Amino acid sequence: MISIIRKIIYGIIGILIIIGGVSIYAYSKQQSNFAKLKEVPPVTEDILEQIAEEEIEPEEFVEEEVPASSTNGIRERIKSALNSFLHQDIKIVGIGDSLTQGVGDEHNAGGYIGILDRTINAENQIATFENFGKRGNRTDQMLVRMEEEEEISESLKSADIILITIGANDIMKVARDNFVDLHYLQFARERVKYEERINTILTQMRELNNKAHIFLLGIYNPFAQYFPEIEELGTIVNDWNRTSNFTTSQYEDVTFIPMQDVFDQASDNLFADDHFHPNSLGYYHMAERVLEFLTNIEVEGGNDEEENGTTTGE
Known part of the structure; x- marks a missing residue:
């Protein structure tokens, strides 16, 4: 009975180790991707x-x-x-x-x-x-x-x-x-x-x-x-x-x-x-x-308000 419990515990520990390893890998991969933009400020x-x-x-x-x-x-x-x-x-x-x-x-x-x-x-x-x-x-x-x-x-x-x-x-x-x-x-x-x-x-x-x-x-x-x-x-x-x-x-x-x-x-x-x-x-x-x-346009110099059809008022 004790040996069965021990196997179950070891199995759970093994699963946790695998999950932890995957998480660490994923985190390190994410940090690697972020590092590529480390000199660029985030758009916040x-x-x-x-x-x-x-x-x-x-x-x-x-x-x-x-x-x-x-x-x-x-x-x-x-x-x-x-x-x-x-x-x-x-x-x-x-x-x-x-x-x-x-x-x-x-x-x-x-x-x-x-x-x-x-x-x-x-x-x-x-x-x-x-x-x-x-x-x-x-x-x-x-x-x-x-x-x-x-x-x-x-x-x-x-x-x-x-x-x-x-x-x-x-x-x-x-x-x-x-x-x-x-x-x-x-x-x-x-x-x-x-x-x-x-x-x-x-x-x-x-x-x-x-x-x-x-x-x-x-x-x-x-x-x-x-x-x-x-x-x-x-x-x-x-x-x-x-x-x-x-x-x-x-x-x-x-x-x-x-x-x-x-x-x-x-x-x-x-x-x-x-x-x-x-x-x-x-x-x-x-x-x-x-x-x-x-440089591709012709400009008529001396533009004034009267020529433009506008007045400043009296």
Whole structure:
């Protein structure tokens, strides 16, 4: 009888040892997989909030630190457009989110707008720039600023070229609001509202200014290099970019500038330490892409309120 009990006990112990061994193996395998992403911060709600709100302390701008190859490439591209800009008072207005503001530029040099300014005006003062980028801005917030801030509306009235970056924070808001239970359809539904707001933005800009050439820069996928296995992120960004491209095509002298391939095809790191905004090199690549489009348009300088069919009132 005792021997039977002893066998039963030994059998139970053996089973526990096997279960324990399997558990240890599974745990070590899991830790091995996690170790592959040990340098990548997890996408948590705190990270999403940090991306939207955290202030990045910029370093002092030192032009010598900017890669010479990128600078020379941009200046070569602008030479073909100098004849269009020369002897004209061109006004370029940037408006939108943190990409227009230049967040992530470690030189605190104005992001891609600053690069355009320094490049176009490298030898002569050809164009004046005004920057109304604001970190965290979504399409609905940008509309409010256009309607309520007189400085912005007056600047848009007299602009010859308008550059817009907007939409990434609309996507991020969907992620933050539905973080616990996130589905592709939530992004699809919000994209419909995004399209409506982009239409409203362009319509209002045309009411303020019927001659400026408007450029809407596309959205890139900042998480692609860290989470390539999450295919939905790329699909969502592609969908929103197609919406932007289609919407701009419905307006005269409004152009969509794709940006996702600029980041997807880069061999160098183009992101700041927050893994979301471009670093200075990323902004240089953005500026190069924008210049490709700017050099293919004709600009009528000296745009004023009377020519645009707008008045400031008495």
